[in-house]
Amino acid sequence: MKLDLHVHIRRHYRLADIRRAVKAAGLDGIAITNFHNVTFAQYLRERIDDFLIIVGQEVESSAGHILAINIEEKIPDDLEPGETIRRIHAQGGAAILAHPYLGWNSILPHGRAQQLPFDAVEAFNYRAGPMLYPNFLAKIGLRNLPWPKVANTDSKELATIGLCYNEVSVKPAPLYTAKTTEEMIPAVLRCVRQGQIRRREERQRPNWNWFGANVSHFLFPQNYYRCFYCGDKIVFKICRRRYACVKCGRREARNMRCVRGHYVCSICRTKIAFETPEFLAYREQLERSSHVE
Numbered sequence: 001m002k003l004d005l006h007v008h009i010r011r012h013y014r015l016a017d018i019r020r021a022v023k024a025a026g027l028d029g030i031a032i033t034n035f036h037n038v039t040f041a042q043y044l045r046e047r048i049d050d051f052l053i054i055v056g057q058e059v060e061s062s063a064g065h066i067l068a069i070n071i072e073e074k075i076p077d078d079l080e081p082g083e084t085i086r087r088i089h090a091q092g093g094a095a096i097l098a099h100p101y102l103g104w105n106s107i108l109p110h111g112r113a114q115q116l117p118f119d120a121v122e123a124f125n126y127r128a129g130p131m132l133y134p135n136f137l138a139k140i141g142l143r144n145l146p147w148p149k150v151a152n153t154d155s156k157e158l159a160t161i162g163l164c165y166n167e168v169s170v171k172p173a174p175l176y177t178a179k180t181t182e183e184m185i186p187a188v189l190r191c192v193r194q195g196q197i198r199r200r201e202e203r204q205r206p207n208w209n210w211f212g213a214n215v216s217h218f219l220f221p222q223n224y225y226r227c228f229y230c231g232d233k234i235v236f237k238i239c240r241r242r243y244a245c246v247k248c249g250r251r252e253a254r255n256m257r258c259v260r261g262h263y264v265c266s267i268c269r270t271k272i273a274f275e276t277p278e279f280l281a282y283r284e285q286l287e288r289s290s291h292v293e
C-alpha cells in the first residue's frame with residue numbers, strides 16, 4: 001500500500017475533489033492530520049470508501065509538532081511531548097515526530113527527544129522542502145537514531161498529496177468500508193512501528209520544474225487566481241488602492257482586481273470559499289451533535 005501519513009484537509013474542500021486528488025496521486029490511503037480536530041477526518045472516513053482514511057491529528061506539543069495516527073479522541077495541545085505521546089498510545093495510536101528540524105515547531109531529535117517513545121520520525125517532509133535544510137539535516141542527524149523513518153507531504157493543498165509517500169507490504173482492498181478499515185489499520189501501524197517501510201521521496205527532490213513553478217507563481221500571480229464574483233482573470237497592480245467590495249461594500253486597500261473591475265473583500269472571499277455543500281453538511285452535523293468548534 002502507498003500511504004501519505006501527514007495530510008491536512010481543509011474543511012470546505014469538496015468530497016469529489018479530495019477523492020480525485022488521492023486517486024490521481026496513486027495512493028491507497030492517507031492519514032488526515034488536521035490541527036486541533038479529529039471530527040472532520042471522521043466525517044470524511046464515513047463518506048469515502050475508495051481509499052483508506054486513518055483518522056489522526058497534528059498535535060502542537062509544548063516542544064513541537066507530533067503526529068497522532070489512528071486516534072478517535074482529540075489530544076489537547078501544549079502538553080509536554082512525553083505526555084502527548086502517552087495519550088496517543090493510550091488510544092492505540094502511533095506517535096510520529098513531525099518535521100524534526102523545522103526550527104520553531106519541531107523537536108530536535110537530540111538530547112531529551114531521543115528518550116521519547118516515538119513510533120517513527122518524519123525523515124522527509126515535502127513542505128519543508130523549499131527550505132532545503134530541514135530534510136538535509138534530517139538525513140544526517142537521524143542516521144544513527146533507532147526510530148523508523150517515514151516520508152510525508154504535510155499537504156495543505158490537494159495538488160501536493162502523495163508527492164512523497166510510504167510503501168508498506170499490506171495488500172490494498174477493493175473497497176474501504178468501516179470493517180476493512182478497522183481490520184487494515186493495525187497491519188499498517190505494525191509495518192510503521194517495525195520500520196517495514198519504503199520511503200518514496202524521489203519525486204520531491206528540489207528540481208528545476210519545482211523551482212520554475214515557484215518563480216512563475218511569484219512573477220505571474222494572475223495565472224493562479226480568479227475573480228470570486230464573475231470568474232474572470234485577476235490583474236495585479238504595483239500600488240495598492242482602496243476598492244469597494246462588490247458583495248458587501250466594505251472598502252479595503254489592495255493591489256488586485258478582476259479585469260472587469262470587480263473586487264471581493266477578504267471576508268467575503270472566505271465566506272464564498274466555505275459555501276460548499278460539504279462544509280455546510282459538516283457544520284450541520286457538528287451542531288446536531290452539539291460539538292460546535
Ligand SMILES: [Zn+2]
Binds near residue numbers: 065105
Ligand atoms: Zn507541523
Ligand SMILES: [Zn+2]
Binds near residue numbers: 006008058154
Ligand atoms: Zn502538518
Ligand SMILES: [Zn+2]
Binds near residue numbers: 248264
Ligand atoms: Zn465583502
